[in-house]
Amino acid sequence: MESYLQKIIGNALQNMGLDDDQFPEIKIETPRDASHGDAATNIAMLLAKPLRNNPRKIAEQLVDEMKFDPSKISAAEIAGPGFINFRFAKDYLYDELEALLDEGEEYGKTTDNKEVKCLIEFVSANPTGPLTVGHGRNAVLGDTVARLLEWTGADVQREYYFNNAGRQMRVLGQSVQARYNEIVGAEINFPEGGYEGSYIADIAQELVNEHGDKLLSETNEKLFKEKAEAVIFDEIRKTLERMNIVMDSYFNEHSLYESGAIDRVIDTFREKGVAYDSDGAVWFKTTAFGKDQDTVLVKSSGEPTYRLPDIAYHAEKLDRGFDLCLDVFGADHIDTYPDVLNGIDVLGYDKSKVEVLVYQFVTLVKDGKPYKMSTRKANFVTLDDLMDEVGEDVTRFFFLMRSPNTHLEFDVNQAKEAGDKNPVFYLQYAHARIYSILRKVNDLEPFSEKPVLSELKHPSEITLIKKLLSFPGAVSNAAANREPHRLITYLNELASEFTSFYHDCRIVGEEKEVMHARKVLAGATARVLANGLTILGITAPERM
RNA sequence: GCGCCCGUAGCUCAACCGGAUAGAGCAACUGCCUUCUAAGCAGUAGGUUUCAGGUUCAAGUCCUGACGGGCGUACCA
Structure with a gap:
């Protein structure tokens, strides 16, 4: 519809003697207020200055020149300072509703990101403990953005990046070792800044069950660390699965050292003159990119800071041929982002392919x-x-x-709260309620013939149909902005329009044709609610 | 100090690329269950969009400054 309107407006402008390059892009928007119609354009106001004419006069001329298909558009009106408002013809709504029913579970999918190969990296918590509430937002946000991208046609891979080699992991191993010693009655050497969670003792207990006190002879934390990692990762996977999240790949930071990717970054940086040695450390000349200070890549101890593998990792991802690499991380990591972008830019990669999704705490x-x-x-x-x-x-x-x-x-x-204070149930309840009606209608009346959709003419019915038809747009808007909450806003509006319809229009007991058409409309609503909830990774119950 | 994010109803938050009368939920108040699920519906009340300038046909949205809050600003991850 949007492209259709752009076309007829474009044609009208040409009839007024304007060439394509003489007018700006024709934007079509949905008016906030339904009384302003179903679609609107501000083109007349934008042309007021270049044409040195009153916007309303331009709009009048435009509407005169416009030729539209009455089976799609029933009216074009001029309003306010110079908006042109369009009203959709009912036949158009019925046709589109029928198309919605045909598409079923696929309805809402678009081709916005067709052929786009995307890697989204999220969660990426090191296996030092169970996932916390803080990780939750990351996990759910990443997964849902992935789903949105899939619905818009992208080929998405979900990746979990982790590091099992650093100091934190060593401390974790030492913490488990200390608890192990405690259980078997030996001397406890709890490390400074060690992990105090009760899960540490659980892991130690497992080791005691498996090996008795034979591990007392272990001279370092390696075995304890490996056990802890295995147990914790297993738990993390289960937690994610419980949230409906399944990773496609796990990427170990350590492999970047083994493959030589880390060394290649340093070498290239030196060649290009953006890395130098000082005080025994290797520095990245970030001041060249507008930062206050240079940044350490390799500490004087010989250990790299996390920035270096981060840069190598992003280069590696782009090597794998992704068109889009999304990172999801909390606001506390925001500062590393420019370094990574500048880093891969120096390495000769297209940094516009890397995008960061930052969320607040x-x-x-x-x-x-x-x-x-x-x-x-x-x-x-x-x-x-x-x-x-x-x-x-x-x-x-x-x-x-x-x-x-x-x-x-x-x-x-x-x-x-299981009740009315909880916004989740509003959506699920609307879905369950429709199923309840459908069960009832199917018992009463088996419909074999096609519904006569033109029976749907009550204002609540028309409003609901329009809302259903804007679902693909809502998905694509949420996907483009990487903001799932926009879809929630849409679904809330949809559920609300449905309850108005439910309130105004009975289904059971109506005259046969009307009942049939309304049943189909209710079914379409359930379909869209279910599709939307699927994208959010939330169940759509048939009974509550 | 510097960088990023935020400031919208009593509370938690929406508002698509700058559009027409700034919207929901919760809390408050008034009604509605012999009729398809009341986990619901209809209605009332609640606002100088933190403040001051600027840009323009049009600003919650863009720019500058102030004030207030969060995060960062490590040879920690």
């Missing part, structure tokens, strides 16, 4: 009070705990509810 609120969390101090709330308490659907929904770049207040009390 989550505050867990319970009984009106915020929680402070740290994995190391073990005063965190795990994602599993949260899901146990409020459920998987609610957890996903709450993480997606807000724009990624605002702080998220996760109110556990509100999330726990």
Whole structure:
């Protein structure tokens, strides 16, 4: 419809004696207020200055010149300072509704990102402990953006990047070793800044069960570390699965050292003159890119900082042939992003293929009070705990509810409410309610013939149809902005339009043709709700 | 100090590329269950979009400055 309108407006402008390059892009938007029609353009106002004419006069002339198909557009009106408002013909709505029904589970898919090979890296928590609420937003956001991209035609790979070689992992191994020693009654050497969570003791206990006290002879933490990593990763995978998230690949940072990718970055940086030695360390000349200070790539101890593998990792991803590499991370990592982009740029990659999705922090609120969390101090709330308490659907929904770049207040009390205080149920309830009606109608009346959709003419029916038809646009808008909450906003509006229809128009007991058409409309609504909830990774129950 | 994000109803937040009368939910108030699910619906009330300038036909949205909050600013990840 949008391209159709652009075409007829373009033709009209040419009839007025303007060439293609003499007028700006014709933008079609949906007016906020339904009384302003179904689509509008501001083109007359944009032309007011170049044509040195009153926008309303231009609009009048345009409408005179415009030739539209009455089976698609029923009216074009001039309003306000010079908007041209269009109204869709009912026949158009019925045709599109029929197309929606044909597409079924596929309805809402677009080709915006067709042929785009995309890698999205998210979660990427090192295996030092269970996933926490903080990781939750990352996980759900990443997965849902992945789903949105898939719905718009992209080929998406989900990747988890981790590091099992650093200092933190060593401390983790030492922490487990200390607990092991504690259990078998030997001397405890709990490391400074060690991990205090109870899961550490659980892992140690497992080792005791498997090996008794034979591991007392271990001189370093290696074995303990490996066990901890295996156990923790297993838990992380389970937690993700519970949230409907399945990774396609796990990428170990360490492989970048083995493949020589790290050395190649340093070498190239030296060649290009953006790396130098000083005080025993290797520095990246980030001041050349506008930063206040240069940045250390390799510490004087010989250990690289995380920036170096980050750069090598992004180069590696682009080597794998992705058109788009998305990173999801919290606001605290924002500073590394420019370094990585500048780094791969120096290496000769197209940095426009790398895009970062930053989200702000989550505050867990319970009984009106915020929680402070740290994995190391073990005063965190795990994602599993949260899901146990409020459920998987609610957890996903709450993480997606807000724009990624605002702080998220996760109110556990509100999330726990099974009733009207909880926004998740509103969508699920509308879906279940439709199924309840459909069950009833199917019992009463088996419909074999095609519905007569033109029976749908009540304002609530028409409004609902229009809302259903804007679903693909809502998906593509959410995908383009990488903002799942936009889809939630849409689904809330849809559920609300449905309840108005439910309120105004009965289905069961109506005259046969009307009942049939309304049943089909309700079914289409359930379809769109289900498709939307699928994108969000939330179930669409048939009974509640 | 510098960089990034944010400031919208009592609270939590929407508002697509700058568009027409700034919208929801919660909380408050008034009604509605012998009729398809009341986890719902209809309605009332609630706003100088933090402030001051600027850009233009049009600013919550863009620019400058101030104020307030978050995060970062490590030879930590």
